[in-house]
Amino acid sequence: MDTLARCKAGIAAWQQAFNQQDAAGCAAQYTEECVMEAKPFGVFEGREAIQAFWQNIIDQGFADVQYSDVRWEAEGENGYILSSSWTMNKAFGVVHREHWVVQEDGHARLVSDYFEVQGER
Numbered sequence: 001m002d003t004l005a006r007c008k009a010g011i012a013a014w015q016q017a018f019n020q021q022d023a024a025g026c027a028a029q030y031t032e033e034c035v036m037e038a039k040p041f042g043v044f045e046g047r048e049a050i051q052a053f054w055q056n057i058i059d060q061g062f063a064d065v066q067y068s069d070v071r072w073e074a075e076g077e078n079g080y081i082l083s084s085s086w087t088m089n090k091a092f093g094v095v096h097r098e099h100w101v102v103q104e105d106g107h108a109r110l111v112s113d114y115f116e117v118q119g120e121r
Helices: 003-019 023-027 047-059
Strands: 030-039 042-045 066-075 079-087 091-102 108-120
Touching (some): 003 023, 003 079, 003 108, 023 047, 079 108
Parallel strands (some): 030 108
Antiparallel strands (some): 030 042, 066 079, 079 091
16 A cells, blocks of 8 residues: 555544544544644644543534545655545534655654634524
């Protein structure tokens, strides 16, 4: 499996976990050191803080995330930058920059994530 395919598998695993309301499954797609900026909520550092963020979002009834206008740009030897639009049942926004990098175990995980909620539905 090439790097891009591994990165695409990573975002698919994140989406599946979120849509199954599994915050731990979402967090598993981030590295332990990942920094996630979620506008307008703030910055969350590390997998534990990121899992707590997603659990809070799930607990508020957010579900059914879908991506559109997905763009992948190679970054370094073993990673890609994803940018896209997204919608959920109760909100919409954009992914400004997700940096997916293939890890030693062969799975791509997020080393940084920057997305924005632009409105409610």
